[in-house]
Amino acid sequence: MKFIENENFIKGLEVRKAVLGPNHVERSLAFADEFNSAMQQLTTEYCWGWLWNREGLERKQRSLINIAILTALSKPHELKLHVHGALRNGCTQEEIREVILQCAIYCGVPAAIDSFRTAKEAIDTFEE
Amino acid sequence: MKFIENENFIKGLEVRKAVLGPNHVERSLAFADEFNSAMQQLTTEYCWGWLWNREGLERKQRSLINIAILTALSKPHELKLHVHGALRNGCTQEEIREVILQCAIYCGVPAAIDSFRTAKEAIDTFEE
Amino acid sequence: MKFIENENFIKGLEVRKAVLGPNHVERSLAFADEFNSAMQQLTTEYCWGWLWNREGLERKQRSLINIAILTALSKPHELKLHVHGALRNGCTQEEIREVILQCAIYCGVPAAIDSFRTAKEAIDTFEE
Amino acid sequence: MKFIENENFIKGLEVRKAVLGPNHVERSLAFADEFNSAMQQLTTEYCWGWLWNREGLERKQRSLINIAILTALSKPHELKLHVHGALRNGCTQEEIREVILQCAIYCGVPAAIDSFRTAKEAIDTFEE
Amino acid sequence: MKFIENENFIKGLEVRKAVLGPNHVERSLAFADEFNSAMQQLTTEYCWGWLWNREGLERKQRSLINIAILTALSKPHELKLHVHGALRNGCTQEEIREVILQCAIYCGVPAAIDSFRTAKEAIDTFEE
Amino acid sequence: MKFIENENFIKGLEVRKAVLGPNHVERSLAFADEFNSAMQQLTTEYCWGWLWNREGLERKQRSLINIAILTALSKPHELKLHVHGALRNGCTQEEIREVILQCAIYCGVPAAIDSFRTAKEAIDTFEE
Numbered sequence: 032m033k034f035i036e037n038e039n040f041i042k043g044l045e046v047r048k049a050v051l052g053p054n055h056v057e058r059s060l061a062f063a064d065e066f067n068s069a070m071q072q073l074t075t076e077y078c079w080g081w082l083w084n085r086e087g088l089e090r091k092q093r094s095l096i097n098i099a100i101l102t103a104l105s106k107p108h109e110l111k112l113h114v115h116g117a118l119r120n121g122c123t124q125e126e127i128r129e130v131i132l133q134c135a136i137y138c139g140v141p142a143a144i145d146s147f148r149t150a151k152e153a154i155d156t157f158e159e
Numbered sequence: 160m161k162f163i164e165n166e167n168f169i170k171g172l173e174v175r176k177a178v179l180g181p182n183h184v185e186r187s188l189a190f191a192d193e194f195n196s197a198m199q200q201l202t203t204e205y206c207w208g209w210l211w212n213r214e215g216l217e218r219k220q221r222s223l224i225n226i227a228i229l230t231a232l233s234k235p236h237e238l239k240l241h242v243h244g245a246l247r248n249g250c251t252q253e254e255i256r257e258v259i260l261q262c263a264i265y266c267g268v269p270a271a272i273d274s275f276r277t278a279k280e281a282i283d284t285f286e287e
Numbered sequence: 288m289k290f291i292e293n294e295n296f297i298k299g300l301e302v303r304k305a306v307l308g309p310n311h312v313e314r315s316l317a318f319a320d321e322f323n324s325a326m327q328q329l330t331t332e333y334c335w336g337w338l339w340n341r342e343g344l345e346r347k348q349r350s351l352i353n354i355a356i357l358t359a360l361s362k363p364h365e366l367k368l369h370v371h372g373a374l375r376n377g378c379t380q381e382e383i384r385e386v387i388l389q390c391a392i393y394c395g396v397p398a399a400i401d402s403f404r405t406a407k408e409a410i411d412t413f414e415e
Numbered sequence: 416m417k418f419i420e421n422e423n424f425i426k427g428l429e430v431r432k433a434v435l436g437p438n439h440v441e442r443s444l445a446f447a448d449e450f451n452s453a454m455q456q457l458t459t460e461y462c463w464g465w466l467w468n469r470e471g472l473e474r475k476q477r478s479l480i481n482i483a484i485l486t487a488l489s490k491p492h493e494l495k496l497h498v499h500g501a502l503r504n505g506c507t508q509e510e511i512r513e514v515i516l517q518c519a520i521y522c523g524v525p526a527a528i529d530s531f532r533t534a535k536e537a538i539d540t541f542e543e
Numbered sequence: 544m545k546f547i548e549n550e551n552f553i554k555g556l557e558v559r560k561a562v563l564g565p566n567h568v569e570r571s572l573a574f575a576d577e578f579n580s581a582m583q584q585l586t587t588e589y590c591w592g593w594l595w596n597r598e599g600l601e602r603k604q605r606s607l608i609n610i611a612i613l614t615a616l617s618k619p620h621e622l623k624l625h626v627h628g629a630l631r632n633g634c635t636q637e638e639i640r641e642v643i644l645q646c647a648i649y650c651g652v653p654a655a656i657d658s659f660r661t662a663k664e665a666i667d668t669f670e671e
Numbered sequence: 672m673k674f675i676e677n678e679n680f681i682k683g684l685e686v687r688k689a690v691l692g693p694n695h696v697e698r699s700l701a702f703a704d705e706f707n708s709a710m711q712q713l714t715t716e717y718c719w720g721w722l723w724n725r726e727g728l729e730r731k732q733r734s735l736i737n738i739a740i741l742t743a744l745s746k747p748h749e750l751k752l753h754v755h756g757a758l759r760n761g762c763t764q765e766e767i768r769e770v771i772l773q774c775a776i777y778c779g780v781p782a783a784i785d786s787f788r789t790a791k792e793a794i795d796t797f798e799e
Contacts, residue, residue, distance in 0.1 A: 066764055066794065067787045069597075069772055077589055078780055082264050085581075087257040088223075095220065096227045096258055100265045103231035105361060105745060106781040108788075124322050129215040130224055132325055136210050137228045139523040140334055141362040147323045148364075154322065194508055194538065195531045197341075197516055205333055206524055213325075233489060233617060234525040236532075252578055260581055267779040268590055269618040275579045276620075282578065338520050343513040344479075351476065352483045352514055356521045359487035361745060380706055385471040386480055388709055392466050393484045395651040396718055397746040403707045404748075410706065450636055450666065451659045453644055453725075461717055462652055469709075489617060490653040492660075594776050599769040600735075607732065608739045608770055612777045615743035641727040642736055648722050649740045 033068045034060070040072065043080025050083070050090065050116040090120045095130050102134040102146040110146060114153035124154060161196045162188070168200065171208025178211070178218065178244040218248045223258050230262040230274040238274060242281035252282060289324045290316070296328065299336025306339070306346065306372040346376045351386050358390040358402040366402060370409035380410060417452045418444070424456065427464025434467070434474065434500040474504045479514050486518040486530040494530060498537035508538060545580045546572070552584065555592025562595070562602065562628040602632045607642050614646040614658040622658060626665035636666060673708045674700070680712065683720025690723070690730065690756040730760045735770050742774040742786040750786060754793035764794060 034040060048056045063071045083093060094117035101110040117127055127150055135143035162168060176184045191199045211221060222245035229238040245255055255278055263271035290296060304312045319327045339349060350373035357366040373383055383406055391399035418424060432440045447455045467477060478501035485494040501511055511534055519527035546552060560568045575583045595605060606629035613622040629639055639662055647655035674680060688696045703711045723733060734757035741750040757767055767790055775783035 066768055067791060069768065070775065070783060070787050073593070073772065073775055074780055074784070077593075078264050081585070081589075082261060085257060085260070087253045088261075092220070092223065093261060095216075096224060096261055097265065099224045099227045100231050100262065101781060103228050104266065104779065104781060106785065108785060109781040125215045128322055128325065129213060132213070132329065133210060133216075133221060133224055134228065135326065135329055136206050137225065137523050137525060138232065139360065139521050139526075140330055141357060141360060141365040141521060142523075143326060144330070145362065145364060147326050151323060194512055195535060197512065198519065198527060198531050201333075201337070201516065201519055202524055202528070205337075209329070209333075229525060232523065232525060234529065236529060237525040256578055256581065260585065263582065263585055265779045265781060267616065267777045267782075268586055269613060269616060269621040269777060270779075271582060272586070273618065273620060275582050279579060334520050338517060341513060341516070343509045344517075348476070348479065349517060351472075352480060352517055353521065355480045355483045356487050356518065359484050360522065381471045384706055384709065385469060388469070388713065389466060389472075389477060389480055390484065391710065391713055392462050393481065393651045393653060394488065395649045395654075395744065396714055397649060397741060397744060397749040398651075399710060400714070401746065401748060403710050407706060450640055451663060453640065454647065454655060454659050457644065457647055457717075457721070458652055458656070461721075465713070465717075485653060488651065488653060490657065492657060493653040590776050594773060597769060597772070599765045600773075604732070604735065605773060607728075608736060608773055609777065611736045611739045612743050612774065615740050616778065637727045641725060644725070645722060645728075645733060645736055646740065648718050649737065650744065 033063060034072055034075075037076065039076040039080030041080070042084050043075040043078070046083045047075055047079040050079075050094075050119055051112055052115065052119065055112065091117075091122055094120045094122050095126060098127060098130045098146075098150070099134055102131060102142050103138045105142060105145065107145065107149045110149050111153045114150045115157055118154070118157050127154075161191060162200055162203075165204065167204040167208030167212075169208070170212050171203040171206070174211045175203055175207040178207075178222075178247055179240055180243065180247070183240065219245075219250055222248045222250050223254060226255060226258045226274075226278070227262055230259060230270050231266045233270060233273065235273065235277045238277050239281045242278045243285055246282070246285050255282075289319060290328055290331075293332065295332040295336030295340075297336070298340050299331040299334070302339045303331055303335040306335075306350075306375055307368055308371065308375065311368065347373075347378055350376045350378050351382060354383060354386045354402075354406070355390055358387060358398050359394045361398060361401065363401065363405045366405050367409045370406045371413055374410070374413050383410075417447060418456055418459075421460065423460040423464030423468075425464070426468050427459040427462070430467045431459055431463040434463075434478075434503055435496055436499065436503070439496065475501075475506055478504045478506050479510060482511060482514045482530075482534075483518055486515060486526050487522045489526060489529065491529065491533045494533050495537045498534045499541050502538070502541050511538075545575060546584055546587075549588065551588040551592030553592070554596050555587040555590070558595045559587055559591040562591075562606075562631060563624055564627065564631065567624065603629075603634055606632045606634050607638060610639060610642045610658075610662070611646055614643060614654050615650045617654060617657065619657065619661045622661050623665045626662045627669055630666070630669050639666075673703060674712055674715075677716065679716040679720030679724075681720070682724050683715040683718070686723045687715055687719040690719075690734075690759055691752055692755065692759065695752065731757075731762055734760045734762050735766060738767060738770045738786075738790075739774055742771060742782050743778045745782060745785065747785065747789045750789050751793045754790045755797055758794070758797050767794075 060071055097113045098117060101113060114127060131143050131146045131150060188199055225241045226245060229241060242255060259271050259274045259278060316327055353369045354373060357369060370383060387399050387402045387406060444455055481497045482501060485497060498511060515527050515530045515534060572583055609625045610629060613625060626639060643655050643658045643662060700711055737753045738757060741753060754767060771783050771786045771790060
């Protein structure tokens with residue numbers, strides 16, 4: 032077994048599948064090898080088991096905050112996954128749009144143009 | 160008169176005072192001179208009149224999103240103002256904390272350590 | 288009609304077409320839908336109507352400054368459009384090269400290598 | 416002698432003094448020790464001897480481009496020096512203002528607010 | 544007790560004290576309150592307990608890599624702590640200098656100038 | 672001849688070929704034209720002739736530091752070349768993995784996920 036199934040990992044795996052979709056998560060874990068499995072361990076345990084399980088913000092709010100962060104940091108690959116996550120968590124297209132418009136003002140117009148392009152692709156390819 | 164008091168400016172001035180506090184805003188406008196008054200014009204009109212007046216996200220949500228963006232971009236001066244704004248808009252300390260913890264994971268630990276320091280100062284100096 | 292045709296929008300549309308090319312702009316506006324039309328509105332109105340219409344810097348200078356900003360921020364999609372814009376505004380290849388060399392020193396060599404690649408593609412595909 | 420006085424260093428020292436002021440440069444070189452003198456060598460030789468001596472852009476244009484880059488990268492210490500440099504190179508306050516307003520749109524409002532504050536201090540403390 | 548003393552926390556606390564100095568760490572933990580104690584928990588557990596305890600890189604190497612990262616990300620507060628950590632872990636001033644010179648080329652000259660200033664202060668105030 | 676073959680250029684060319692592979696370097700130089708040859712000159716002379724020839728850090732250490740920098744700055748094209756360089760310089764896959772895991776904590780998880788993807792591709796396409 033390549034992963035350490037501690038408490039955060041187990042809780043994290045469940046949330047991660049609920050937000051990013053079970054197919055995506057199972058594929059990521061299946062492709063993990065000696066080079067990158069520690070990254071899968073860390074992400075599952077620390078992002079999903081530790082952070083996303085905390086109280087104080089609803090999942091829907093965490094999704095919108097991630098869209099802002101990923102726009103600010105210019106991370107289109109992760110943004111696409113997290114737009115899907117936002118839709119799974121019940122965010123509306125209107126809310127996603129408003130977050131990216133807010134980024135246009137605070138992160139600059141080029142960051143927002145890139146994220147609108149990525150988010151549009153994510154919305155168009157989303158099927159649940 | 161150094162500002163163009165168009166519709167977005169007038170609406171924006173009102174929201175800006177409600178969120179950042181009337182004293183801060185009046186001081187900023189009073190100190191505007193030929194060098195920087197266009198920046199005051201733009202901010203009032205475009206951030207506050209155009210963006211913050213839009214529907215689709217509550218002010219409280221926009222405040223939390225700004226805390227995330229300002230942490231991602233490492234902007235402590237603006238962060239301090241917007242932590243005050245978040246408190247005025249009804250965000251709890253718990254919600255602010257959760258946003259910065261989310262940034263620890265997604266923007267890296269040093270960005271979050273800096274923002275906890277700034278946010279703590281902002282909370283301690285906030286009086287309403 | 289999906290756009291608010293206020294004064295800045297109308298002036299902005301004209302400058303935007305002159306700099307980025309009418310085909311690109313008409314395509315962007317035609318594809319705007321409920322999700323992203325507010326971004327088109329904002330860009331046309333504030334970047335192009337408000338900023339690019341200001342006096343104090345020639346269009347050619349604004350183009351060179353944008354090449355520097357887009358290199359500093361790592362935004363290849365926008366850089367490509369703005370290299371085309373720079374050529375339309377009368378910048379020479381030599382000036383574009385000098386701006387990116389300056390970025391090599393101040394933004395780091397990897398940012399400049401990426402922008403030379405993008406700018407080269409933009410120059411090679413530019414036809415007027 | 417702690418510096419290698421090759422051709423780029425000698426040419427660079429001259430330009431660096433002309434742009435940043437002889438006092439600033441002499442102080443920087445005098446304080447150089449075993450830990451940081453290689454950085455002084457590199458900066459003088461590579462930024463000032465190699466880049467700033469190139470043809471293709473006037474010094475005034477390089478100053479405006481640096482103001483944009485340093486705003487995009489959030490580097491207030493260097494920005495202050497380069498606003499002084501811009502004034503020495505004949506840029507007007509109006510041109511400096513226009514560059515930072517352009518950054519407001521493309522790099523985001525918080526970056527521009529910070530740079531207006533720094534540039535204002537630099538202008539107020541500039542004496543020639 | 545405000546912290547969850549799990550295995551990673553306990554191991555992490557030990558490494559953190561060894562690298563950043565026991566006084567700094569005890570002060571940080573003592574000042575933790577309801578607002579920021581979860582950040583102390585996360586840092587101790589994940590940075591220090593999970594990452595810094597991993598095999599595959601010596602502590603000295605991790606210190607040099609952190610100096611590079613903190614220069615790339617412009618984080619002077621954390622850089623100061625980690626220059627102290629690097630000295631405690633046996634890095635020489637020469638190695639620290641070489642890392643920041645490498646950042647001058649790859650992250651740009653302004654990032655390196657800022658980090659030389661911060662690192663110099665850290666070296667001058669370091670006493671063991 | 673399009674390059675100035677000074678001492679740093681000649682020494683730099685040798686190191687650059689040793690680290691990035693002679694084919695890559697010869698192709699880059701062959702494709703240099705009036706637009707981008709000064710960038711090739713600068714890179715060969717300053718990165719490779721000046722920096723990489725310095726004593727104080729082994730090539731292997733410089734490679735690991737570059738992987739950290741390129742992850743922090745989100746530069747996948749250069750990262751791919753420098754993962755190849757790291758392997759040529761004798762870094763193990765384990766060391767490369769540990770550097771990127773360190774970036775996960777300090778630069779944020781999305782930066783590390785992107786770099787694991789790029790590094791994995793680089794490792795899989797590396798043949799020596």
